Amino acid sequence: MTVDATTQTPGADRPRIGRAPATTHGELSHIALQLFHERGFEETTVDDIVRAAGIGRRTFFRYYRSKNDLPWGDFDHLLDQMRRHLASLPDDLPLRDALRLAVVEFNRFPTDEIPVHRERMRLLLSVPSLMAHSTLRYTEWRQVIAEFAADRLGDHADDLEPRAIAWACLGLSLAAYEQWLANDDADLLHLIDDAFHRLSTTWGSTRG
Amino acid sequence: MTVDATTQTPGADRPRIGRAPATTHGELSHIALQLFHERGFEETTVDDIVRAAGIGRRTFFRYYRSKNDLPWGDFDHLLDQMRRHLASLPDDLPLRDALRLAVVEFNRFPTDEIPVHRERMRLLLSVPSLMAHSTLRYTEWRQVIAEFAADRLGDHADDLEPRAIAWACLGLSLAAYEQWLANDDADLLHLIDDAFHRLSTTWGSTRG
DNA sequence: ATACTAATGACACTCAGTGCCGAATGGAAG
């Protein structure tokens, strides 16, 4: 689903069989984010969105399983990217450095997409309903981290240590995001990098 | 709120003014957990619960803001306990040890409550709707950790490092819970303690 | 034209959660 609001216009693909789709994930997401920005998330109903998109209500729920899914773009694609990036890192790079680098890369966006990304994350981290729903996406994200960590440690992805590490990485990322959203001129990637380093200090096995 | 299904019976309190409550948080939670256990969470409607409790539907939502809140008992009380426990620890105890001890204590329950607690956590960590909703409760929990860490580090509770630490603690706890639920004969407190130690090893500033 | 395919969208339905308001209940004051 959804590559981008711009790349996947209705019918831009090569001819297919059957009736042409009435819209795209990207277009719906784009329209919805706009409405959320104008009126707020809770104040925007699914009916508002489908009216703005000119599609039927039932059709909407074929594109997105829930209203809560709208702010998430093609998350699966990003997960795949991170998985590949992790796999490409040299074996002798310490685990925590590998994770740090991969998480930083995961959150790198083209300069012109940053404002949209910021607004998306502002929603995801401030609207209770979205905060709650996001947990389910974070679970997939943690799984990618846990699989890599398990591979490095000779464990299974559902063992304690890989999972604990994955949770920690998620927490570091989200703590960095909170800072980023609180400061207009902050640099997200630097904050994430910083968070990883700081945890090393606090949690170092040599001293607390 | 709920202290316990047994301790707070309707009218057990000292005389009050006005009509007597028809039930208690504890009783509702107890009845609901029972139904969830029998038929599953999604398969149990609020109507089922109020029918079993013999109260009106509207009354239910005065006791609990949502169906998702039912599995959480008196969480606020537990948070207070943890806050006090943290404050009581000696100042020269390293931060990560203080956090480890407090988190372990937070999850200590009387032997006879463990089966109920297990069932509660099984629900909270496996039902998507509850997983999502739990995020909101975890936020309060993290705040307690972050406040303590901030105090120790001379930061504010909403600064990067305290928040990152709080996220890490939450992650460690939940990773331990996942292991606990996967193994019938596992010891929760030992798993939590173990998770904290393992993160020290992986994340140690000396080596990765 | 006809057949086939895939997507749309209308309708009716379930369920969670809310606002409103009168009814029920029990203690306190006369």
Add this chain to the structure above:
DNA sequence: CTTCCATTCGGCACTGAGTGTCATTAGTAT
């Protein structure tokens, strides 16, 4: 005992998210 008052109850109607069903529409291929 009666009246007053505080407080809770619970019915009703409503909104809004999400689902199952199914006829319809709009494309491609023959």
